[in-house]
Amino acid sequence: xxxxxxxxxxxxLIASAVSMLSASAYAHRTWLxxxxxxxxxxxxxxxxxAAVSNDLFYFEHNPLQLDNLSVVAPDGSSVAAxxxxxxxxxxxxxxxxxxxxxxxxxxxxxxxxxSYKLDGQAKRWRGKPEQIKTxxxxxxxxxxxxxxxxxxxxxxxxxxxxxxxxxxxxxxxxMVPVTHPNNLIAGExxxxxxxxxxxxxxxxxIEIVPGGIRYRDKLNDxxxxxxxxxxxxxxxxxxxxxxxxxxxxxxxxKIENAARRASYTTTxxxxxx
Amino acid sequence: MRLLISTxxxxxxxxxxxxxxxAVGIDIPRLTVVExxxxxxxxxxxxxxxxxxxxxxWYDAKLKDNEGTKWxxxxxxxxxRTGRELxxxxxxxxSPTRAPGTHQxxxxxxxxxxxxxxxxxxxxxxxxxxxxxxxxxxxxxxxxPPKAPVNLDVKxxxxxxxxxxxxxx
Numbered sequence: 001x002x003x004x005x006x007x008x009x010x011x012x013l014i015a016s017a018v019s020m021l022s023a024s025a026y027a028h029r030t031w032l033x034x035x036x037x038x039x040x041x042x043x044x045x046x047x048x049x050a051a052v053s054n055d056l057f058y059f060e061h062n063p064l065q066l067d068n069l070s071v072v073a074p075d076g077s078s079v080a081a082x083x084x085x086x087x088x089x090x091x092x093x094x095x096x097x098x099x100x101x102x103x104x105x106x107x108x109x110x111x112x113x114x115s116y117k118l119d120g121q122a123k124r125w126r127g128k129p130e131q132i133k134t135x136x137x138x139x140x141x142x143x144x145x146x147x148x149x150x151x152x153x154x155x156x157x158x159x160x161x162x163x164x165x166x167x168x169x170x171x172x173x174x175m176v177p178v179t180h181p182n183n184l185i186a187g188e189x190x191x192x193x194x195x196x197x198x199x200x201x202x203x204x205x206i207e208i209v210p211g212g213i214r215y216r217d218k219l220n221d222x223x224x225x226x227x228x229x230x231x232x233x234x235x236x237x238x239x240x241x242x243x244x245x246x247x248x249x250x251x252x253x254k255i256e257n258a259a260r261r262a263s264y265t266t267t268x269x270x271x272x273x
Numbered sequence: 274m275r276l277l278i279s280t281x282x283x284x285x286x287x288x289x290x291x292x293x294x295x296a297v298g299i300d301i302p303r304l305t306v307v308e309x310x311x312x313x314x315x316x317x318x319x320x321x322x323x324x325x326x327x328x329x330x331w332y333d334a335k336l337k338d339n340e341g342t343k344w345x346x347x348x349x350x351x352x353x354r355t356g357r358e359l360x361x362x363x364x365x366x367x368s369p370t371r372a373p374g375t376h377q378x379x380x381x382x383x384x385x386x387x388x389x390x391x392x393x394x395x396x397x398x399x400x401x402x403x404x405x406x407x408x409x410x411x412x413x414x415x416x417x418p419p420k421a422p423v424n425l426d427v428k429x430x431x432x433x434x435x436x437x438x439x440x441x442x
Contacts, residue, residue, distance in 0.1 A: 038349075038352070038353075040343060040346035040352060040356070160358055161357075185353075271353075273350065
């Protein structure tokens with residue numbers, strides 16, 4: 001990939017990351033979409049699509065970069081994604097589901113972004129925390145630094161569900177399921193908890209969107225808000241794939257003078273009763 | 274395997290049914306489709322607390338490497354409620370899929386599982402899933418133990434035909 005394309009992609013990433021976390025009407029949605037979330041039998045496989053798009057779950061904008069992809073097996077071990085393919089609108093990979101229990105498939109994006117003005121020109125920068133002092137010129141004005149923590153994940157269970165992979169890491173915005181994410185049934189209520197840096201995220205707003213907008217008029221999105229324990233519930237109106245997202249902006253970055261934007265996104269499959 | 278051989282034989286003994294048994298009759302419909310596969314069928318009992326007693330599971334047990342287990346999850350309610358905790362094949366529980374026609378499974382009330390079945394209200398639940406086809410679930414409510422002979426029937430619409438439950442005290 002040449003330098004120009006590389007820079008373009010970086011800008012697209014920055015634009016996507018920043019716009020995704022704002023309340024802008026042009027925000028894109030990022031998602032992982034597994035071919036199945038409930039499996040039976042030994043040695044099954046799932047194939048997963050990774051995309052950034054407007055409408056769910058359609059491939060119409062950009063692939064989701066998989067540099068920070070990781071897969072955790074029920075026993076806590078790391079699983080390598082296989083057969084990775086990069087496309088115009090999606091990236092795809094396969095995961096061997098060799099153990100009974102629940103797998104977590106996730107993309108963890110951490111980055112530092114900055115915007116500033118130099119000689120009247122608006123500039124954008126992206127890099128590592130230690131590069132801020134060297135990369136951003138001393139005479140830059142209106143310097144705004146943001147640390148971005150984005151977690152995008154999904155869950156796959158073979159046989160009996162397990163909960164080892166459901167334990168939080170204590171970093172950024174995370175969801176701890178109270179209802180197992182592969183036990184979701186249309187018409188039933190599911191309960192989840194949001195944590196921010198390991199503590200309950202109180203009063204946090206969550207957006208839930210069912211897939212399939214292409215074939216209907218109403219988005220049918222749902223909103224929930226966490227209570228004092230960071231808990232929220234949702235009753236699924238019907239079976240299908242659902243996109244669930246929450247984000248927060250505060251100044252709890254470990255980087256000096258930086259705002260912190262943390263987001264959590266998951267794709268959940270709700271089955272028919 | 275407590276399997277009665279044919280419908281004709283059942284009719285013959287209907288007037289003098291064996292004491293203390295539950296007989297489940299199920300009609301697997303003959304479907305005119307391009308690609309027909311015998312359905313996976315699970316039979317179980319549920320009490321009012323949602324506790325489950327497995328009765329029988331018909332799946333493609335003959336495939337090598339137990340490959341037939343791949344589609345057990347298509348009996349989705351059975352899978353979620355109990356199936357995913359079991360290991361297939363399960364002795365005395367699982368057996369191969371059946372062809373279109375009427376089949377009987379008979380349970381002696383002096384033998385597990387009926388022997389240990391607590392008195393109360395139950396549902397016989399039957400869930401069928403067919404490869405490249407659909408899925409259907411039927412429920413037959415009944416009281417246990419029966420004080421008098423009981424004949425119950427329900428009829429499915431697509432993947433299951435007529436289902437009968439005959440209880441004799």
